[in-house]
Amino acid sequence: MYSSINSDKHAHTNPANNEPVREYTIFNTYFFLFLILFIIKRVAFNSLIFSEFSIRYFFGLEIVSVIGIFLFMELLFKSKKLWGYILFNLLTSVFFIFVIVYHNYYGTIPNYQVLLQFSEAGKLGESIWALFNPAYLIFMLDTLLLVLLLLLKRIDFKIDIFSTIKPKKLLISFLVFCIFSIAVPITHSSEIAKERDKKIQDMGIVNYQLASTYSQLFAEPVITDANQITNKLISETKGIKTKPNPELFGAAKDMNVIMVQLEAFQNFPIGKDINGQEITPVLNQLASENYYFTKFYQQISQGNTVDAEFLANTSLYPSGQYVTSKRYAGKEIPSLPRLLHGVGYQTATLHTNDKEFYNRGEFYKALGFDRVYDKEFFGEDRTLLFGEIDELLYRDSLNELVKLTENNNRFYAHYIGMSSHHPFKIPKDLQKLNLPEKYEGTLIGDYLQSIHYADFALGTLVEELKKNNLWDKTLLVIYGDHFAIHSDTVQTKDRTMLEDFIGEPYTKQTMMNTPLLIRIPGIKGEVRDNVGGQVDILPTVTNLLGINVNQVHFGQDLLNVQPNLLPERFYMVTGSYINDKVMYSSSDSKILPLNGKANGFDKNNIEEDYNKTLKLLEYSDIYLENLPNR
The missing domain is CATH 3.40.720.10 (Alkaline Phosphatase, subunit A)
Incomplete structure (x- = not known):
């Protein structure tokens, strides 16, 4: 993942010690690394849940939404962004495993209300374990490996993506577009006759949870007598x-x-x-x-x-x-x-x-x-x-x-x-x-x-x-x-x-x-x-x-x-x-x-x-x- 230190385009020397100074591109950022990891996991998740895969919807909505989340993290946090990425990666892995196990029994994908019942899962004990396949732990493997490599200082990436791409306004404009892309499915989240799992295929699992949460937390109150x-x-x-x-x-x-x-x-x-x-x-x-x-x-x-x-x-x-x-x-x-x-x-x-x-x-x-x-x-x-x-x-x-x-x-x-x-x-x-x-x-x-x-x-x-x-x-x-x-x-x-x-x-x-x-x-x-x-x-x-x-x-x-x-x-x-x-x-x-x-x-x-x-x-x-x- 290191850029060539001999390239004039990608390296220069530090006048203090005459050593090469590391130059970074977007491909050498944690932003890019964790986006690729999410894509890999999302494709694996899709293969276990759905019979078909829509590239158009996946890259048109879900990935854009995840990019938006990552850019929010880049903008809002000045330090400890790396651990934020690791936490997001870990939570995503746990979420995918929970959804797969839930789907194995109930034949449907949970919304955020069901996810709030996660505390009840421990009381199901043996019933939950019967649905769990140890192979699902592969979703956690990358997080463990990353933490290990970071502790050993064996990988080198740039944390701040804004230092690799300029002007910054371009990325902020893209962020606004990302927010809009999330808002689009939210406005249609109340469509009542559309199958939940089909909707998730179309919107993406991340967008669906955001839309479901939004529609239930901010829905207009019922006024019927x-x-x-x-x-x-x-x-x-x-x-x-x-x-x-x-x-x-x-x-x-x-x-x-x-x-x-x-x-x-x-x-x-x-x-x-x-x-x-x-x-x-x-x-x-x-x-x-x-x-x-x-x-x-x-x-x-x-x-x-x-x-x-x-x-x-x-x-x-x-x-x-x-x-x-x-x-x-x-x-x-x-x-x-x-x-x-x-x-x-x-x-x-x-x-x-x-x-x-x-x-x-x-x-x-x-x-x-x-x-x-x-x-x-x-x-x-x-x-x-x-x-x-x-x-x-x-x-x-x-x-x-x-x-x-x-x-x-x-x-x-x-x-x-x-x-x-x-x-x-x-x-x-x-x-x-x-x-x-x-x-x-x-x-x-x-x-x-x-x-x-x-x-x-x-x-x-x-x-x-x-x-x-x-x-x-x-x-x-x-x-x-x-x-x-x-x-x-x-x-x-x-x-x-x-x-x-x-x-x-x-x-x-x-x-x-x-x-x-x-x-x-x-x-x-x-x-x-x-x-x-x-x-x-x-x-x-x-x-x-x-x-x-x-x-x-x-x-x-x-x-x-x-x-x-x-x-x-x-x-x-x-x-x-x-x-x-x-x-x-x-x-x-x-x-x-x-x-x-x-x-x-x-x-x-x-x-x-x-x-x-x-x-x-x-x-x-x-x-x-x-x-x-x-």
């Missing part, structure tokens, strides 16, 4: 009519309510067997005797599990911009716990994780739960990933539920079973399936083992309810919170094994499909194939309890009201939706049939349902933002 958002408006927007005398109204009146949310529990294993062994024998039995909804879909956003809790307990949509449990923890949110408390129920939420994870401690106050049972209550006698295994969750909590029934009181208990959480690694003594050898140690084999155990543990709850004379006094609702295996990122080998197991292609429709089962004591249920989502749980439960819901809610009673329209966001681009016949992806305008061909589906309805979807999400966001503080 929240009082105009009513259940009538929601029903009219969805195009549904409620029955004046709904069926099964009050069928579970005055009963206790237990809701069980099962982690990463998809619908496809129910009813399946392997080597003559049922994967989910407990759920199979419940599904054969009670209401089982086969076309039930997740609607979560970036909060994942906690978003599923929110949907089931509020019938509102989680935020697409923020982590709902953090953004709205200070609000007084109309909810199922508040509603049931108002008619004499004791309410409790139970899971074995720390309640501070995802700010649940404050979030549960916002939802109005009377009691919270978490790791502090359950202890750590037999932990799995986050806390006690599911068997102990159910077994150790029943005495508490029995106490809540004293003096003829009723209770509402919301459970979260966590043993089937990614990476689906459970101890050998809990692995009760005898899998074929080809499944051993694979993602699919581990997943089947984990949900088989989660199903077995659920049987513990059933037995405990019967033992404590609560089985015939309790409305039981069981549902999955979200997908376990992403259809876009599953490896080819795992996909082949999975498709062989389920007997059909593994699609986005299959990925988003989670189970819903409802047991009403004394009533024989049936298999239902009408479409529903997590937002529909609250109105379905309140109908069975004989409670008229006047608070704003976006779901509908699945036992009475059809058709349905389920807005999706985050795991599908905003504007995507599921209706009775198809799943519509707004990012690429794909129409994905829910069952074979979309018979009877009118393509002319796509735009109409798309516009309805945007309105419903907007109404929910406005409603949440304008709720009173606690």
